[in-house]
Structure formats: C-alpha cells, structure tokens
Amino acid sequence: VSIFVGERKLHDVGPGTARRGPQxxxxxxxxxxxxxxxxxxxxxIAHQRGVHALLVRLVGRRExxxxxxxxxxxxxxxxxxxxxxxxxxxxxxxxxxxAVRLALNERRRLARNPSSSQSADVADLPDVSxxxxxxxxxxxxxxxxxxxxxxSDDQRAVFVLAEYHGMSVAEIARALEAAENTVKxxxxxxxxxxxxxxxxxxxxxxx
Amino acid sequence: MNDTEDIxxxxxxxxxxxxxxxxxxxxxxxxxxxxxxxxxxxAADARAPISRRRIALSAGAAVVxxxxxxxxxxxxxxxxxxxxxxxxxxxxxxxxxGESSRPRMNEAGEQGAANSAxxxxxxxxxxxxxxxxxxxxxxxxxxxxxxxxxxxxRDPHTGFTLPSRSTGxxxxxxxxxIAARVxxxxxxLARSCYQxxxxxxxxxxxxxxxxxxxxxxxxxxxxxxxxxxxxxxxxADPEFATCVxxxxxxxxxxxxxxxxxxxxxxxxxxxxxxxxPRR
Numbered sequence: 001v002s003i004f005v006g007e008r009k010l011h012d013v014g015p016g017t018a019r020r021g022p023q024x025x026x027x028x029x030x031x032x033x034x035x036x037x038x039x040x041x042x043x044x045i046a047h048q049r050g051v052h053a054l055l056v057r058l059v060g061r062r063e064x065x066x067x068x069x070x071x072x073x074x075x076x077x078x079x080x081x082x083x084x085x086x087x088x089x090x091x092x093x094x095x096x097x098x099a100v101r102l103a104l105n106e107r108r109r110l111a112r113n114p115s116s117s118q119s120a121d122v123a124d125l126p127d128v129s130x131x132x133x134x135x136x137x138x139x140x141x142x143x144x145x146x147x148x149x150x151x152s153d154d155q156r157a158v159f160v161l162a163e164y165h166g167m168s169v170a171e172i173a174r175a176l177e178a179a180e181n182t183v184k185x186x187x188x189x190x191x192x193x194x195x196x197x198x199x200x201x202x203x204x205x206x207x
Numbered sequence: 208m209n210d211t212e213d214i215x216x217x218x219x220x221x222x223x224x225x226x227x228x229x230x231x232x233x234x235x236x237x238x239x240x241x242x243x244x245x246x247x248x249x250a251a252d253a254r255a256p257i258s259r260r261r262i263a264l265s266a267g268a269a270v271v272x273x274x275x276x277x278x279x280x281x282x283x284x285x286x287x288x289x290x291x292x293x294x295x296x297x298x299x300x301x302x303x304x305g306e307s308s309r310p311r312m313n314e315a316g317e318q319g320a321a322n323s324a325x326x327x328x329x330x331x332x333x334x335x336x337x338x339x340x341x342x343x344x345x346x347x348x349x350x351x352x353x354x355x356x357x358x359x360x361r362d363p364h365t366g367f368t369l370p371s372r373s374t375g376x377x378x379x380x381x382x383x384x385i386a387a388r389v390x391x392x393x394x395x396l397a398r399s400c401y402q403x404x405x406x407x408x409x410x411x412x413x414x415x416x417x418x419x420x421x422x423x424x425x426x427x428x429x430x431x432x433x434x435x436x437x438x439x440x441x442x443a444d445p446e447f448a449t450c451v452x453x454x455x456x457x458x459x460x461x462x463x464x465x466x467x468x469x470x471x472x473x474x475x476x477x478x479x480x481x482x483x484p485r486r
Contacts, residue, residue, distance in 0.1 A: 051224075148219070
C-alpha cells in the first residue's frame with residue numbers, strides 16, 4: 001500500500017479496512033466478554049499481528065516485545081467484561097489502545113534505562129539475497145524506521161496508529177486520552193518531520 | 208518532497224509474532240487463574256459445607272508439603288524490613304501420605320491459598336483473608352475500570368509510571384498492613400508459582416525482589432497497578448517470573464490516601480531445602 005506523504009486530512013490517508021485488522025463476529029466477541037477460552041483464542045489469533053506490529057514500531061525490535069504483546073492480551077482478557085460491543089471502539093481499536101499505552105510506558109522506562117535493552121539494529125535483520133528492488137525497499141524501510149525513531153513518543157504513536165492501523169483522529173484521541181486537536185497537531189508535526197527526513201531518500205528511491 | 212511523491216510505508220517491516228505466541232497467551236491466561244472453569248470450581252467450593260472445605264484445605268496443604276518439604280520466604284518493604292517464616296515447619300508433612308500427584312498450573316492458586324489458610328490456623332481466616340487469584344482478578348477488574356474511566360495517566364518514576372492526578376506518595380498504608388496482605392494473599396500464590404517452576408527446574412532457588420505499585424482512590428479501592436521482578440533477582444525463569452508478576456497484579460489493598468501511590472520492594476527467598484529465612 002502506498003500512501004502519499006503530505007499535509008492532508010487524516011481520513012484522506014486512512015489506508016482503509018485492509019489496515020484495520022480482521023473483523024470478528026459479534027458472537028465471538030460476546031464469547032470473549034464471557035471469558036470463553038475458545039473465543040478469546042480466536043481474538044488473539046485475529047489481532048496478534050496488529051499488536052505485534054504496533055509494538056515493534058513503537059518500542060523497536062526489542063526482547064520485551066513478546067512480553068508486551070502477551071501483557072496486552074492478558075489485560076484485554078481481564079477487561080473484556082467491560083468492553084461495550086455497541087460502543088464507539090471496535091475490538092481492534094480497543095486492543096491496540098491497550099498495546100499503545102503499554103508501549104508508551106515501556107518507552108518511558110527505556111528512556112530512563114537506555115542500557116536495559118538494546119534494540120536490534122535494522123542492519124542485523126536477516127539479509128536475504130534479493131533483487132535490486134527488494135534491496136531498495138529494505139533501505140527505504142530502514143530510512144522510515146530511523147526517521148520515525150527521531151519522533152517524540154507521542155508523535156510516533158499518533159503516526160503509527162494513523163498510518164499503519166488506520167485509526168481516525170477521534171479513535172487515536174480516545175486511545176491516547178488526548179484532545180483531537182492535540183492529535184492533529186502531533187500528526188502534522190510527525191509528517192512534517194518524516195517529509196523532511198525522507199525527502200532526499202524519496203527523490204532517489206521513488207518506486 | 209511534495210504530495211505527489213509517494214512512500215511505500217510497508218517497507219518498514221516488523222516481522223511476525225512467534226508461532227507459539229497464541230499458545231503462550233492462553234497459557235498465561237490459565238496461569239493467571241482467570242479461566243472460567245477455575246472460577247466455577249471456586250464458586251462450588253465456596254458453597255460447600257464447612258467440613259468439606261476443611262478437607263479441601265488439608266489436601267491442599269498436603270500437596271504443598273509433599274512437593275516441597277517446605278521453603279522459606281523473607282519480605283521487606285521499601286525503606287524498612289521485616290522478616291518472617293511463612294511456610295516450612297508450619298506445613299503438616301504427615302498429611303502428605305497418599306498424595307501421588309503434583310498440582311497443575313491452573314490449580315495452583317487454590318492450593319496455595321489453601322496452604323496459607325492452614326498455616327493461619329483455620330477456615331475462619333480463609334473467608335477473611337484468603338481470596339484466590341481468580342476472585343481477586345475479578346475484583347481488580349471491577350476496581351480498575353473506574354480508574355481508567357476517570358483518566359488515570361502514568362508518568363515515569365523509579366521504573367514505574369505514576370497516576371497523573373496523584374498528589375505524591377501516600378503514607379496511610381503501613382508496612383505492617385502491606386506485609387500482612389502480601390503474606391496472606393500473595394505468598395500462597397507465589398508459592399504455587401514456585402511449585403510449578405520446580406517441576407521443570409528442580410534446582411531453582413534464590414532471592415527474588417518484586418517491585419509493585421499500589422494506586423487507587425477511596426471510591427474504587429487500591430489495586431496493584433504495576434509489578435515487576437527486579438533484574439538483580441536470582442531466579443530468571445520466565446514462566447516463574449510471569450506467574451509471580453501476574454499473581455501480584457491480582458492483589459487488592461486499601462486505597463492510598465489523597466489519590467497517591469505506594470511503591471513497595473518485597474524480596475522473597477525461594478529455597479526448597481531451607482526452612483529458615485535467608486537474605
């Protein structure tokens with residue numbers, strides 16, 4: 001999925017349902033509310049990739065990611081009886097809200113103890129022999145990751161939730177317990193930073 | 208760059224979750240004691256006649272005695288220390304006869320609680336102080352929801368995050384009170400975590416320091432908001448650490464006053480051979 005980098009309203013860059021995670025049936029969600037293990041397993045299967053991706057993009061490729069992901073689902077399990085099936089939050093948005101708060105807490109902890117865990121260097125990822133286009137794509141991925149790493153925690157969270165998980169400003173505002181205008185401001189600044197950092201790269205590596 | 212230049216954002220790849228991630232989550236849920244079958248069993252036990260409950264408690268104590276032969280725990284609160292012998296000699300080892308199997312993970316909470324009640328000297332203490340993990344998870348869930356609804360935020364502080372509206376550390380929860388709650392409600396669960404860890408690592412032993420933070424308010428009560436095992440702890444078994452942490456997160460306390468918090472460091476010595484506390 002290609003998304004334009006530029007200033008525009010969030011819904012214009014919303015990547016659509018493909019980024020919003022799988023939709024679970026109401027029956028499954030009711031089972032989760034009743035703490036039915038089979039229903040909850042289905043819930044975990046459906047959302048594990050989204051939660052994992054969010055955590056990696058927010059805290060980096062750290063050894064804590066699996067633990068944070070597990071903690072996310074444990075908290076979801078406990079809180080499911082309070083989840084309103086008819087409320088404004090979709091189950092995907094709801095579980096991502098839990099994950100993003102855990103991730104932000106973890107980033108604050110890491111900021112205080114930077115030596116407690118080292119993020120895997122992107123250069124250490126498996127280097128599979130690939131065609132030139134794939135190599136360029138990997139370099140682009142590194143550039144995005146490095147640029148995103150320069151964002152503040154709040155800006156990074158807003159950007160990732162918007163661009164990679166298709167959440168609206170209102171949904172992000174609820175997830176981060178921030179005003180919608182604050183979310184818009186953070187998203188504006190995040191994009192401005194990425195636009196600046198990726199400009200040279202994009203001119204040389206446009207697909 | 209302008210609006211016509213596009214970026215393939217998906218080039219930022221993040222990999223996939225571990226293939227056994229789902230099983231890991233479900234096992235963690237079971238270990239937390241929050242699965243429905245355990246809850247039903249608890250409810251049935253609560254309705255049982257007193258004589259039946261006494262038998263169940265004795266059996267639970269016997270399982271612990273047979274499995275461990277007793278071990279010691281030592282605790283202290285941040286800023287002050289207390290020490291205590293919580294297990295070991297208080298467990299009636301002569302009741303181990305006839306017990307042939309060790310407890311399963313999802314039964315640990317009940318059996319640990321039973322052992323604690325036995326050590327306290329009777330079932331009167333059971334109803335008053337020993338709540339199993341599943342029940343406390345439910346209680347914690349009820350307390351946590353109003354806290355989240357009122358917008359509790361957290362900020363960094365000594366490894367934990369703090370409620371944004373808090374006025375600072377509270378002092379109404381005395382060390383003696385916290386030690387009593389930990390001794391009566393948490394240590395039985397920690398004991399069961401240790402039992403299960405010994406099944407796969409029979410030589411596992413050492414000092415574990417558990418940090419936890421109590422938050423809450425007068426309306427909703429006090430909960431353990433965050434908990435972790437300090438990195439300096441001797442036991443690094445991940446399943447054991449998760450079990451202990453989840454057990455601590457299921458604890459409930461009286462609320463800290465003035466919407467504040469209480470930070471506690473509680474070291475525990477796990478040793479299947481020693482009956483005396485060690486530090």
